Amino acid sequence: MLKVEGLMVFFENALALNDFSMEVQEGELRGIIGSNSAGKTTLMHALSGLLVEIKIREERRGGERITILGRILYDGEDITSTRPPDRVRRGIVLCRERHPIFPESDVLENLRIAGCRIPGSQRKEGLELALRLFPQLAAHKGKKAGFLSGGEQQMLAISMALVARPRLLLLDEPLLGLSPFMQRHLVEAIGRIKEEAHVTILVAEQFARPILPFMDYAYVVENGMVTLSGRGPELMEDPEIKAAYFGV
Ligand SMILES: Nc1ncnc2c1ncn2[C@@H]1O[C@H](COP(=O)(O)OP(=O)(O)O)[C@@H](O)[C@H]1O
Ligand SMILES: [Mg+2]
Known part of the structure; x- marks a missing residue:
């Protein structure tokens, strides 16, 4: 590949x-x-x-x-x-070092920002996938990203990459x-x-x-x-x- x-x-x-x-x-x-x-x-x-x-x-x-x-x-x-x-x-998507997320936006907003340039149906799929793979994030959908723990922020950063439906x-x-x-x-x-x-x-x-x-x-x-x-x-x-x- x-x-x-x-x-x-x-x-x-x-x-x-x-x-x-x-x-x-x-x-x-x-x-x-x-x-x-x-x-x-x-x-x-x-x-x-x-x-x-x-x-x-x-x-x-x-x-x-x-x-x-x-x-x-x-x-x-x-x-x-x-x-x-x-x-x-x-399909090549990078999740950069030290989880760059938007601390003032909530979890769902962060995922939407990540998907803003992804075509609609693909974005919806990506969002569902991210929340399915990280149930802990799904439980904190409305929480400001800055208030998540370090581990949850890292999960969010990876989820933001998943919204783009990577192959690699x-x-x-x-x-x-x-x-x-x-x-x-x-x-x-x-x-x-x-x-x-x-x-x-x-x-x-x-x-x-x-x-x-x-x-x-x-x-x-x-x-x-x-x-x-x-x-x-x-x-x-x-x-x-x-x-x-x-x-x-
Ligand atoms: N933008 C840059 N300008 C100059 N040197 C850089 C830049 N990015 C990385 N380097 C140098 O390249 C080498 C490898 O760095 P890097 O790829 O960041 O390593 P790692 O991620 O394994 O810590 C280092 O010596 C670093 O100083
Ligand atoms: Mg490095």
């Missing part, structure tokens, strides 16, 4: 992604594991098209700071240079800053998005321990490079991974 071939991203002379190759098969949950500054968000922005958008905006202002080399293929088509709306139309959902550090209990709850919800809604998912995470066992495949990234990859349960047993990411 998704194939990344030798992706290189430079910010000025700094290399954020270095000859990065990976793929995702339809129906899978795959992961990108890496510490702070490894290049996870840069990859997510490259896949969602946000990086192309930022590059175009900077160039309009006269800068030439971002360089993107390599190829991103989706359903066999080269989408490396297409912009975010094109990718959303194709990109989640950038969905577990960040949540309690272990909430992390387990979210991991379970992510599993249901995959199994019940048949959405293919790519998750970037630093402290991946709670979700790694459920990953069909994961890539470990250091300094923008893949240093190790394998099936989630196998990586769970890897001594280097344990030392670097589990703190044992």
Whole structure:
């Protein structure tokens, strides 16, 4: 479904992604594991098209700071240079790091805002799907998003992405800053998005321990490079991974 071939991203002379190759098969949950500054968000922005958008905006202002080399293929088509709306139309939807929601609006309003550019019938389906997968949100439909707990805000952020009916959902550090209990709850919800809604998912995470066992495949990234990859349960047993990411 998704194939990344030798992706290189430079910010000025700094290399954020270095000859990065990976793929995702339809129906899978795959992961990108890496510490702070490894290049996870840069990859997510490259896949969602946000990086192309930022590059175009900077160039309009006269800068030439971002360089993107390599190829991103989706359903066999080269989408490396297409912009975010094109990718959303194709079903690639990103839920960004640190749940950007509208704190002054209630849950339902947030979901409606997320769906404002989605065609009517699709939006209704997406909204129903989100509320079915996150019953906790359905129970707080009228509550201001700013008053939700951190975990509920993260659920809302993911729901906002679901309203667009993704085929490939990109989640950038969905577990960040949540309690272990909430992390387990979210991991379970992510599993249901995959199994019940048949959405293919790519998750970037630093402290991946709670979700790694459920990953069909994961890539470990250091300094923008893949240093190790394998099936989630196998990586769970890897001594280097344990030392670097589990703190044992
Ligand atoms: N807009 C940007 N301008 C300059 N450097 C950036 C920008 N975004 C990311 N970087 C650099 O790229 C590297 C990877 O960052 P990032 O993708 O955010 O890592 P992660 O999400 O894994 O923490 C870092 O060294 C970071 O400083
Ligand atoms: Mg990041």
